Amino acid sequence: MSTTSLPVTGADSLGSPEPRSGKPAARLADARRALVPYGYLTPTMVLLVVLMVIPIVMVIGYSLMDNVIMKKNPQFVGFKHYIDILTSESFWTAVTNTLFFTGVSVIAHLLIGLAFAMMLNTGLIGTRTKAIFRTIYVLPWLFTVAIIAVLWRLLLEPNGVVNFLLTASHLTGTEVEWLSSPETALFAVTFINIWAGYPFYMTSLLAGLQGIPADYYEAAQVDGANAWQRFTAITIPQLKPIIISMALLDFIWTTQQFALIWMTTGGGPLGTTEMLSTFTYKLAFSKYQFGTASASAVIVLVISMVLAFFYVRAQKARD
Amino acid sequence: MRKKYLAGIAAMAAAALAMTGCTGGGTAPSASNEGPVTLEFAQWWEPELPANSLRSLMDKFESENPGIKVKLISGPYASTKEQVVAGAAAGTMSDVVGLDGAWVNDFVKQGSLANLTDLMKSANFDESQLAAQVKLDGSTWMIPVANFVYPMFVNDDLLKKAGVAAVPTNRTEFAAAAAAVTKTGKNTSGWVLPLDTATPNGIQNDVMSWVWASGGSMLKDGKPYLVGNTEVKDTMTFIKGMYDAGSIAKGSFTMKEQDKVNEFTNGRVGMMIDSLAHVNLIREENKDLKFSVAAIPSADGYSGKRGMPYASWGIGVANNSKHQAEAFKLVSFLMGKDVNATLCNSAHAFPGNTQAVPDFVNSDPIFKQAFEIYQAGTATNEFTGLPVAEDLMRSFDEQFQKYLAGKQSADDALAASQSAWEKAFSG
Amino acid sequence: MDRKLRRLLGKIAVLIALVVGALFAGLPVLWMLSSSFKLNTDIFAYPPQLIPPNPTLEAYTAIFTDPVKVRFFLNSYFISLSVTVLTLLVAVLAAYALSRFEFPFKRVLNVVIISVQAVPPITLLIPYFGLIMFLGLYNTYPGLILTYMVFTLPYAIIMMTGYFNTLPRELDEAVKVDGGSSWTALWRVLVPISVPGLVSVGIYTFMIAWNEYLFALTLTKTPEMRTVPIGIQLLMGQHSYEWNQMMSMSILGCIPILLLFLFFQRYFIGGMTAGAVKN
Structure with a gap:
């Protein structure tokens, strides 16, 4: 991986909004363009949410309970x-x-x-x-x-x-x-x-x-x-x-x-x-x-x- | 060129997906009463036994019980416990599981084990043939299949070299012999004491064993009894005496059972308390080593029956098993006189069936001697069936290490352990 | 001082430092290699001997003649390669979005991607196990592959985003001017010149998947599905260790990775780089 100090930012990115026109077709195109990054991120998000965020949320849930896993009916004990x-x-x-x-x-x-x-x-x-x-x-x-x-x-x-x-x-x-x-x-x-x-x-x-x-x-x-x-x-x-x-x-x-x-x-x-x-x-x-x-x-x-x-x-x- | 790259990546990804699609692992058998039943038997024994010896027993079981198949699921011993807990939490524990006595209480609390008393009843199983059962609240949850007793191993040559004429029988003789052996060379020590806290079973096998060998106990009415317990305290001061004298091999605080055996096998330790399971290993690895086994020395003047620690390969049935009756068939098969003898023969363990007599007990002088010691004493392991048994050993271990290192007195160590144990018992 | 002499002295100093470093890095591995040719008992001999006194191939034959152990290796290769390819694929897409687009919640997403790795795996074990059962992925290749992807993705995304950030934007603008989409810009322009970065991230990804033990053990159960780290752990018995086999298994395991490293290193050492592209 190589990095230089050239300032490269997202400010002038491909997806940045262009001057808007009032026409519905153009607005649709704008909306589509706004969705593009999410399209690229979908596989990552699906994986991370299903396989990482869900278990983490479960762990957070466990941390508020007593007797979790070892007993059938854990109780809520707060913090x-x-x-x-x-x-x-x-x-x-x-x-x-x-x-x-x-x-x-x-x-x-x-x-x-x-x-x-x-x-x-x-x-x-x-x-x-x-x-x-x-x-x-x-x-x-x-x-x-x-x-x-x-x-x-x-x-x-x-x-x-x-x-x-x-x-x-x-x-x-x-x-x-x-x-x-x-x-x-x-x-x-x-x-x-x-x-x-x-x-x-x-x-x-x-x-x-x-x-x-x-x-x-x-x-x-x-x-x-x-x-x-x-x-x-x-x-x-x-x-x-x-x-x-x-x-x-x-x-x-x-x-x-x-x-x-x-x-x-x-x-x-x-x-x-x-x-x-x-x-x-x-x-x-x-x-x-x-x-x-x-x-x-x-x-x-x-x-x-x-x-x-x-x-x-x-x-x-x-x- | 670029297209080639992309095509290559796509092809690999497709191949990966295709391969994953068609190679799913073993799926659970359907619960229908008709077709054949497949039992899963999770244990750590298979990798420890000679190749195929457990599988061939399973083949025998399958031929005796058409309609039942057994799938062996083997894992490393060190991780078996986590796997059982996770499996039980998800309701996918294997039908039959290998157990260690130290885990039983916790699994019973979790509700992961089936009640064997009920299963024995409905199968009309003759309980009297069992050497032991691990009970809790009046019911049996685990049956020891094979028992590994822990006598004292003695390096005959080293003792002779140190001028020790007879194998020590009491603590004074033992400490003297250990000191003498330590003097024989720069890298030799009299005794070896593994106290690693990741696997704290040294407390059971190498420390509490001294208490049990002199008829002592660490419990009173099934409750922790450490404060004011002179037998435990005497053992501690006895070990501390040897520790301070430098008679114990270096590295105790993070030493594991396996390291202990290596030190002995390489002739660097005069005496150790160890599982009979190691006899063949020691012979294989150092053909020239002359060693024998003896009872663990007792407190001076003690003449009662000697307790000898043991560890078991225990067996239990999963509560979530859909085939508990079939699972118990496998249990009773393994406990049967002949099969039990065969299994114990390959494991060099003492049988869980009282009538089973494995060949090695008569054919091999060391095992013969050990069997005599075993029969003269009582197999004792007070940790079996206790709640969070491993944690009890660990908390005692931590306090004991502090005592050995001179950071606290024996009484403080006992008091701290007592309160930790009481918390664990009530929790 | 003479320029030539200074160069020579510098060369000698660097060589000495390199050798010292090599001893630090290599001696333990050399000991492992020597132990894999020893009898179990010779491993513990005192004084220690670097040259095996009774050299034997026993440990290696024990592995090669056991189809179960050979299968461990095949599983590890298949899983690690799949994880590497799929992680790179998914990470490239995500990194492209993070590098070239502005969108709401970008910063939140970044924080999430970095910090999901912070939960101790051992506490995730039980909920994760339940989840994999629920998804029907227990004891399957996809179960392990997807799991490792979750472990490796954060690193791969962070590194690939940084890498894309170093590539001049004019490159993708040019594609756009020619009428291409952002998709074309990514695959036709950015990815091909990012091979050094991909290789570097890929090797790391491969390593993680190759060496993982806890989840491999928990999410599989039959010998046909086990991987090399479990195989090594299986040699650590309740009562004794097969020291020499453990050593030989890990030596055998590392040779292919070493070859992979040797093959690919030209890509990220002195090869085509972002800096070169820019000039």
């Missing part, structure tokens, strides 16, 4: 579950952990993705060498979460490869319990998530880099800008739209990361890696409190809607 959740200490621990996990992951994904993309885009290295490294760099992306969790559990075991390498090279004296010590567990799962997620940024940014016209750089070079200045003055502003979109999506996705955490630490040790996702899962499938679990999900939804609103508004402003 009780929301109050329970918002006053529960473990919820806020989960929020804090999730923010750390997500924030660090998104920033690291971006930095690593950008660094790798820049290295793979440099003119200093031959095309074939770049192709080899590109292939290696994309590897973490190719595996299902379950296998990523299992692989890293093996590597980070007290008797695993990572500890072996560290002790053999005398970087640490004894084996570190990466995933099972309360001091390191959150960092360890965050690290795994960073490893698994950066290729998404890397490939998108790499594509974005191709889209920056070469003459921008040539002009800058003529002006005497050094590499760092070219990077901050051209590369970053040019990539900004992609970066913002990806960071927003990555943020939303990472807050939901469940399988990776569940299969590596299960939210432990001592609750240090408890995330909103594991917290919600336990409510639903271990305590069978689907009402409370739904309330927790709706809270996440509302926060994301606020984020999405600001994102869309910022985009509008940029246009």
Whole structure:
């Protein structure tokens, strides 16, 4: 995906109303034209409404009920579950952990993705060498979460490869319990998530880099800008739209990361890696409190809607 | 060129739709009384058994019961519970389902299981042949088909190397042996304790088992009894002592049952409490490992009957099944003396039918020994049938970890667990 | 400093950085590859050995000789390819509307498209399952394909809208002047020059569909309908894991995606791009 800063807006769009004439035929044509975008959007809307909005509305309904799913006749309890959740200490621990996990992951994904993309885009290295490294760099992306969790559990075991390498090279004296010590567990799962997620940024940014016209750089070079200045003055502003979109999506996705955490630490040790996702899962499938679990999900939804609103508004402003 | 693109995309889309149209999956059998009945049997056993062993039993059942077909639906163990809950909520649960004792109470509350007492009655089934039934409110909901008991496994070579002459029989000997084994090498430990909270069954198999082995209980009149329970507290301090002494393998707090077995198989742990289901696995993977099984050591001076934890492959019938009578035929088939013995033979489990005697119990020295321990003690699992049993284990686990990490006292851990358990019991 | 020397030093620095990065990215995968040729017990040997001490193809033959497991792969390919093609088709239409038209509720629609992805899937599981049963899509390919389309569409729409926004409007105006409709402008002009964007979004879409586990498990029940992630999970038993088979299954699973990536990467790396078109 490539983006440039050329201001392209919908203001002069094909569908914009033309000077109206009073004739009914023309008015009909106007109405038809106004419907055109909806025509294009119909398949999307049908899918999203039927398969996403309906279940979400059902979840919102559950969040207002007690004994939902587990009993035949659930009762309406209003916002009780929301109050329970918002006053529960473990919820806020989960929020804090999730923010750390997500924030660090998104920033690291971006930095690593950008660094790798820049290295793979440099003119200093031959095309074939770049192709080899590109292939290696994309590897973490190719595996299902379950296998990523299992692989890293093996590597980070007290008797695993990572500890072996560290002790053999005398970087640490004894084996570190990466995933099972309360001091390191959150960092360890965050690290795994960073490893698994950066290729998404890397490939998108790499594509974005191709889209920056070469003459921008040539002009800058003529002006005497050094590499760092070219990077901050051209590369970053040019990539900004992609970066913002990806960071927003990555943020939303990472807050939901469940399988990776569940299969590596299960939210432990001592609750240090408890995330909103594991917290919600336990409510639903271990305590069978689907009402409370739904309330927790709706809270996440509302926060994301606020984020999405600001994102869309910022985009509008940029246009 | 462009047209080609479009045509290509259109063709692929059309092919996708066409293929999806004609390959719908298995549909539910019609409810008519005439034609053949197809039972769905959802379980996690098939992938755990030797290839085709469960299917061949089903073939036998089909030939004995013309007009009934069985479709095996196998899922991963870790996700079975969610699938049953979702299926029950939508009224599409499989007719016959594999169950774990820890789930029964919750499924009964959800109304997803059929009352087996009624089904046994209408089928004139002889209950006396059953080794156990999981009852709630006076009715049976689950029947254990195969039982996996958890004795103590001992790495004979490591104990010998550590100078431990006899297999420990009480806690003092055990702690001493564990400390001695730990000293034999940089990567060896005396004992291994999986406490992962995603699958907190370590609390049942590796912690509470010590309580049960000394005749203790975590319940009183079916209610949580943790505060003021000296047997539970003694077990906790006993484990904490070994934890502080460094006799327990590293990584406990996120270790799973499968990891525990790997540590033992690779000769890095002297002793573990584990399912007999693993005996063959350990043998296959490390032919040179010399190991034996023994009863779980008891508190010093205890001489009563020893409880030994067990996990079951249980079976139940779905409440939404349209063919409950046929479904129960399958249950009674699996519980029958010979079939039960065959199944348990392939699973290396102890039978749910009292008269069934699987061959391996006599042919294999380790299983023979285990069977003797099993018969001398009592199979105990207090979590079976409790409400939100998995959550009980988890909340205890969390408090226990805090205690081991030195963040709270044993009494605080017990008090916190007690209040969590009471909330779960009343909820 | 001499220009040539500086270039050489820069080259060496970049190469070193590339190698360090490759170790970070590739070592865990290399370990996975080596484990797939090991016996289960050798995976846990201490000290760990990168070269399998008793190399074996046991794990691979176990997969290839089991028709059920081969079927997992076929299902995954079919579902992922269908999802990719259909998602791109639907997303292109929606992105075109969002990029080129002004209409009421556009902003609301944008917010909805972004935030529907924010509900934790695990809480959607039960209502979603009921819905799929109601629609008669349980245990069918369309059930899974439509589900994954819902997961991938938001991303695809957002990215394709951004992509179309970079394409100059004069392009579609020209079509209009020639008397063509907006439909013609989309398919004759915009889509053909958007191939790099389509490929990039397509690869991502494919990945999501290929790796999804929870809904694949819940919405199917017979072995004929299961996908690779379920196959991998089935190797994680109640009591023990088939470590080497899990590793070999995921290695086998990733090879075709890697080939796909290698084949398509020329489209979005140094290929035809929006920037090039503009100049």
